[in-house]
Amino acid sequence: MISTRNLTKTYPEVEAVKDVTLNVHAGEVYGFLGPNGAGKSTTIAMLLGLEKPTSGELSLFGTSLENNYFSIKNAIGVVGENPYFFDEMTAWEYLSFHADIFRIESKENRINQLMEHVGLRQYANIRPSEYSRGMRQKLSFVRALLHKPDLLILDEPVSGLDPHGIRQIRELIEEQKKSGTTIFISSHILSEIERTADRIAIMHKGKLLVEDNLDGLRYSVDQSVRVNVEVTHVPESLPTVLSDVPYIVDHNINGQHIEIRLDGSSDHRAEVSAAITASGTTIIGMETRKASLEETFMTFTDDNVVGLSKAGEVE
Amino acid sequence: MQTAIIMHKRDLRIALFGPVLHIFTTVSILVGIVIIRNYLSYIESNGLYPMPDLFSFPFRWVIIVTGVYIAFSAVVAIARERESGAMELLFYGPVDNVSYVIGKYSAQFTLYCLLIVLYLICFLILSNITGVQIPASFFMMMLLSVFTGAYLISVGVFVSMVSTSVRSATLVFLALIASTLLIQGSQAWLSNIAPVSDYYNPVLLLQQLLGWVQIGLSWLSPFSYLNYGVDEMLRGNMNAFLRVIGLSIVFCLVFIVSSVIGLKFRGVRQ
Numbered sequence: 001m002i003s004t005r006n007l008t009k010t011y012p013e014v015e016a017v018k019d020v021t022l023n024v025h026a027g028e029v030y031g032f033l034g035p036n037g038a039g040k041s042t043t044i045a046m047l048l049g050l051e052k053p054t055s056g057e058l059s060l061f062g063t064s065l066e067n068n069y070f071s072i073k074n075a076i077g078v079v080g081e082n083p084y085f086f087d088e089m090t091a092w093e094y095l096s097f098h099a100d101i102f103r104i105e106s107k108e109n110r111i112n113q114l115m116e117h118v119g120l121r122q123y124a125n126i127r128p129s130e131y132s133r134g135m136r137q138k139l140s141f142v143r144a145l146l147h148k149p150d151l152l153i154l155d156e157p158v159s160g161l162d163p164h165g166i167r168q169i170r171e172l173i174e175e176q177k178k179s180g181t182t183i184f185i186s187s188h189i190l191s192e193i194e195r196t197a198d199r200i201a202i203m204h205k206g207k208l209l210v211e212d213n214l215d216g217l218r219y220s221v222d223q224s225v226r227v228n229v230e231v232t233h234v235p236e237s238l239p240t241v242l243s244d245v246p247y248i249v250d251h252n253i254n255g256q257h258i259e260i261r262l263d264g265s266s267d268h269r270a271e272v273s274a275a276i277t278a279s280g281t282t283i284i285g286m287e288t289r290k291a292s293l294e295e296t297f298m299t300f301t302d303d304n305v306v307g308l309s310k311a312g313e314v315e
Numbered sequence: 316m317q318t319a320i321i322m323h324k325r326d327l328r329i330a331l332f333g334p335v336l337h338i339f340t341t342v343s344i345l346v347g348i349v350i351i352r353n354y355l356s357y358i359e360s361n362g363l364y365p366m367p368d369l370f371s372f373p374f375r376w377v378i379i380v381t382g383v384y385i386a387f388s389a390v391v392a393i394a395r396e397r398e399s400g401a402m403e404l405l406f407y408g409p410v411d412n413v414s415y416v417i418g419k420y421s422a423q424f425t426l427y428c429l430l431i432v433l434y435l436i437c438f439l440i441l442s443n444i445t446g447v448q449i450p451a452s453f454f455m456m457m458l459l460s461v462f463t464g465a466y467l468i469s470v471g472v473f474v475s476m477v478s479t480s481v482r483s484a485t486l487v488f489l490a491l492i493a494s495t496l497l498i499q500g501s502q503a504w505l506s507n508i509a510p511v512s513d514y515y516n517p518v519l520l521l522q523q524l525l526g527w528v529q530i531g532l533s534w535l536s537p538f539s540y541l542n543y544g545v546d547e548m549l550r551g552n553m554n555a556f557l558r559v560i561g562l563s564i565v566f567c568l569v570f571i572v573s574s575v576i577g578l579k580f581r582g583v584r585q
Binding site: 085 | 318321325329332333399400401404405406407408409410411582
């Protein structure tokens, strides 16, 4: 669906995007992560033809934007980071204008249907400048969905929204995901990407550090398994017992809670349970915890440990 | 082209429903009426026509100011659209540089033509009220003003396409207009001074210098084209009149193509 090879954008004073090679498959939700200034928006601008790449190749739907500009643009829906509107138009006029540009037949029905769906129908004759930020973002979504795009590009879609607004936007994204739309979502709100994305790419300082699914990313930064155990009490011998278990990499006791990191060779939970019980205490809770996307992201983007990531993918 | 038409309609609608255009048009017509009234008072008190064509000067004044206003509003509207991010929004969809420039330009040009027609109606009414006939040269001037106005608007569109902000676009356009009018005015003023024949006289040197600049400007300025075309038409030199129309069309196309290229290089982002 989207494919880039060695995509580079250099400005006079800075190299914003360096040799980015990524592939977005049809029907997937592709999370595009990176801290502010990582080069995400510049990459998206190049995908949309708003910025010309300095070098590298880029294709959408298997073809270049130059060769099939109008057919590609007709198949893409975009929600930008900042929802832009025309001051002099009401929400309905704004959508009607975009429906005309996309040559949508029976536009009234489509606009009313989508406005109803996102709960903006009764506000259709109000100017978007009078909307709340969440309403404006929903209106941007409606605009992007008017022509039923095959590819949805979302640049920081939940940035600046309150939890209620974030939830509404998340529901919209999930609906589109279910309907088979390919979604390219750029964000620095990691929890949102963790919930929705099938595959994730992490950008940092203009470079694409890694591209994988969440489990693959976790594995590439930390192969160990974390187990949290809650016990009735902590016997004096417990630290020694845990230290003697060969597959426990390290442990941390905090009150009645023990955080144990095991090597990822196999499932050692039964042996851990037996060792703890043998020390003279009773286990009242045990859960395996995977590294969160935030931890994974921080590991990848932390300059001091960047070198720990997948061999060959990072300088 | 469909996209250009949609944008054309939108811009035209915004301009026609906005208050500024109507205020400007009313003021322009009132100024034209005041000039004609002064002429009529002069005729009444002296029994003489001040000039052969009563309506030419006020009409020329009105169309020059209207051309500058429409071009200036194009500059501001386009630069503001880029600065607000609305231009980027349009390019998310099936809008390209060519359709954008044509859509924007054609809306402003249509607006200009509508105002010319409106002014014509007003002047016809005035002619009817005053009983002074409008000569054929007036209509020829009106025809010429359509082309020189088209050229002036294309300059405004070009400035806005390549500028970085509303402020810079406004300053560049106003500086262009002001310098053109200033040079033409200065040259006319200096030519009235008769310096002592002396090769080292600074007034003479300045006259010569501004004369050269004026010659160069006469090839570029839409105002010069309008004045030159009207003068030649009144002298019966229709070839020169048609040449001015042709050159206005050529320069207009040059600036429209330059606007498309300029937009491509400048980009649509803020």
